[in-house]
Amino acid sequence: MWGAVIGIAAASLALAVVHQTLEAINQSQAPPPPPQKTAELPPPGPDFKKQPDGKWAAPLWESASAKEVLSKARKGLRNNQQRCVSQGSVACSSSSNGEGPSHSGGTAAAEVEVEVDQSIRVKCxxxxGSGKLDLSDCELQGVPPAAFDVPDLEELSLAGNQLAQLPADISRLTSLSRLQLAGNQLTALPHGTCNLTALQGLWLHGNLLQELPAxxxxxxxxxxxSLSGNCLSALPEGLAGLRALQELSCAGNQLESLPASIEGLTALKKLALHGNQLRELxxxxxxxTALQxxxxxxxxxxASVPESLASLPALRDLSVADCALAALPATLRAAPALESLSLYGNQLHEFPTAVLQAPKLRTLWLEGNPLxxxxxxxxxxxxxxxxxxxLGxxxxxxALAPPALAEAALACGKLRVSGPAPSGGGLGYFKLEPAPAAAAASSTGSSRPTTEVLVVSFGSAPGTPNWGGLLKKVRAAATAPQEQNFDVLYVVDPCRSWYSGGDDGYExxxxxxxxxxxRYxxxxxxxxxxxxxxxLLFAHLATEVHAWTPQIDLATSSIRPGQGCEWQAVLKQRVLDNVARCEGTVVxxxxxxxxxxxxxxxxxxxxxxxxVQIxxxxxxxxxxxxxxxxxxxxIVRSAVLQAMGLSNKDNIRLANLF
Structure with missing residues (x-):
């Protein structure tokens, strides 16, 4: 929230300062006068209050007037950038004729540079006064020196820029409690980062980090x-010093092992290691002891997990899906808090039924194992x-079980049976949930009725078909049996690779x-x-697509895989190509x-x-x-009913939802 608030304040003040600066440029060829002092700046608006020291305090909430100021500032910046690009191209053309760059192009570029510099200066x-500095999404290639001169800075966001390295001066910000560096191009951290001993939150996901300081x-x-989406192949033994650490995310890296010292993280509650290359734990x-x-x-x-996991007193959720497990320790029956165990997509031939005796175990998923x-x-x-x-x-x-045993298991209401997984094997959660009528026919050995509509749900959270609950609501809202006559395919990328859109994993x-x-x-x-x-990446296989806040150009995203510009460009081009190939509708x-x-x-x-619906x-x-x-x-129910050729009596136009 603070990032948005400070951004609004900065934009409003920057607009006033830039207006004054541009007037000076237009009136005289002489250098513009020195920037005015903070206390002499025009009031940024009715939503900001002047403090006794002459500084302006940002509003606690985004008011309508503040949003309007921010919108105008952003629009002005975009217009200047577009004018700069347009006039810059003319300048290049003139230069090729031996006339040199145009003055108007240089002026436009100077205007943009002045506007950006003034915005950063005002934010600093x-x-x-606030102790919070938001420089996210400013297309910075370096950290402005003024950021290091802010006294007692507590929160700094540099996310979504183009930083390839951090200056050693970062060590001067000893009061920092939150440092946001996600979505840059960092390959390493300066050792001075480790001097920020007041730091409570450090976000580094979506970079190109190859190692952490020892x-x-x-x-x-x-x-x-947060270290997700980097290029880490190992974690330092010194990690054990993080005694207060509660959440550690290392998903989507290249980790092959973990340091033995990791057990020293006694306060750790969440540990995300999905999408790596771990061989053992x-x-x-x-x-x-706090891990949940x-x-x-x-x-x-x-291929295995240690028996010591059974002794973790707080462990509730354990997912070892889409790995190469050939066996599971029976000692997990003693796991006191274990509620959910996901083991689908492994190589389990046997399963120790004693694990079912774990006192709090409620869900067990075993699909895709050669039992x-x-x-x-x-x-x-x-x-x-x-x-x-x-039990999944x-x-x-x-089909391997005697019919009578299968029927008895189905009758108890605890068995969840999915359809045949798509051929091809390999990584990726693919679970086909047939329509209720088809599922009932399959369980009794009858021929499956024809289903002509398929809903494919692509997950955003690894290992979790997070549309499952909503699609169950869609079925429950049916007013006639035929409204439930659609199959659902849940697909999840457990490797956090954006469905491998930038490499051969796409195929x-x-x-x-x-x-x-x-088939549909x-x-x-x-x-x-x-x-x-x-x-969008696979839109050519669909007749209708509904995409909520898709990421197309990962170069400007803070949440992304640890891949370089070429990989990101391949993904973007595939998205654009396959959307163009789609013969249906894309929303x-x-x-x-x-x-x-x-x-x-x-x-x-x-x-x-x-x-595009906004x-x-x-x-x-x-x-x-x-x-x-x-x-x-x-929205989803309307799309499904339309695909089945049925009308939705409760249909509401998207344009009327807000």
Whole structure:
């Protein structure tokens, strides 16, 4: 919130200062006069209050007038940039004729540079009063020296810029408690970063970091550390010094192992390691006594987990899906707090049914494992009397059991059976949930009725089909049986690779999707954020696409994989090409946040089959906002009913939702 507030204040003040500066440039060829002192600047607006020391305090909330000022400032900056580019091209043309660069082009460039410099200067002055400095999304290639002169700076955001390195002066900001560096091009951190001992939150995701400083453990106050989407192959032993650390995200890196000292993180509650190259885990992880969530999915070479996990007193959620597990320790039956265990997509032939005795275990997912008939029989026999509320198996596994045993397991209401997974194998969560009538026919051995509509849900959270609950609501809202006659394919990228849109992994996903989508007359894609990118990336396989806040140009995104510019360019081009190949309708849903609007503008505007729907939600989490207001289900239900050729009596025009 503070970033937006300070940005508004800075933009309003910058607009006034720039206006004065540009007048000076136009009136005289002489250098402009020195910038005025803070106290002499015009009042930025009625929403800002002047403090006794002459500094302006930013408003606590974004008022209408502040938003208007910010909008005008941004529009003016974009217009100047466009004029600069246009006149700059003329200058290049003139230069080729031997006339040199045009004066107007140079003036436009100077205007843009002055405007940006003034905006940063004013933000730094405001930070002297607030202790918070937001320089995110400023296209910076270096940190402005003025940032290091702000006394007692507590929060600094440099996210979404083009920083390839940090200056050593970063060590001067000893009062920093929050440092946001996501979405840059950093390959390393200066050792001075470890002197910021007051730091509580450090966000470094979406960079190109290859290593961390060995003395990172000096950040003893750190509670949150985000390293996802980098190029890390190892973590330093000194990590154990982070005794206050509660959340550590290392997803989407190249980690092959973990330091044994990691068990020293006694305050750690969440550990995200999905999408790496882990071969093994430390044998002793029993020191992680506060750990509640451990995500290991998408480590294709991880063949085992240590027995010490069973001794973790707080561990509730354990996901080791899409790995190479050949066995599971039976000691997990003693895990006192374990509630959810995800093991789908492994190489398990046997399963220790004693694990079902874990006192709080409620959900167990085993789809896509080559279980033996004996293993399936044991699971089904133990299911009715277990504490489980859901056991996930696929149709192939269930077919191994005697019909009477399968029917008894289904009758207890705890068995969740998915359809056959698409051929091709490899990474990626692919789970086909048939329509209720088709599922009932499959469980009794009857021929499956024809289903002509498929809804493909692309997840944005690794390992979690986060549209599952909403699609269940869509089925529950049916007023007639035929309104439930659609299959659902849940697809999730556990490796945080944006469905491998920038490399050969794309072909793996495309092949498996094509194998399923080709069976249906109508195919509806839905997804948000990274999942929305996937809906566009494979849009040529769909008849209708609904993408909520997609990321198309990852070069301007803070949340992205640890890949370089070439990889990002390949993904963007594939998205544009496949959207153009789509023979159906593409609907992009976006909020009013500038970043998301810019992403939507990447798509061609002249194509009538591409529609952009804008909502008054200033957040990237648009789907969540719509869901909280009961609107997301209406949109999805309307799309599904339309695909089935049915009318929606409760249909509401998108334009009327806000």
């Amino acid at each position: 002055m405001l930070a002297e 003395d990172v453990g000096q950040l003893s106050a750190l509670t949150q550390l 430390p044998a002793d992880m029993g020191g992680l 969530e451990l995500s290991l999915q998408g480590n294709p070479q991880l 033996t008939p004996e293993a399936v029989d044991s699971l089904l026999a133990a299911l009715p009397s277990s504490n489980l509320s859901a 198996l696929d149709e192939r596994q269930l 793996h996903y495309e092949e498996r999707l094509r194998a399923v989508c080709g 007359r109508q195919v509806v894609f839905i997804g948000d954020s990274m999942g929305a990118t996937a809906t 992009v849903h976006t909020g009013s946040w500038r970043h998301d609007l810019d992403q939507a503008r990447c798509l061609p505007t002249h194509d009538d089959s591409i529609k 909502y008054s939600v200033e957040s990237h989490r648009l789907a969540l906002a719509l869901d909280s207001r009961g609107l997301l289900m209406q």
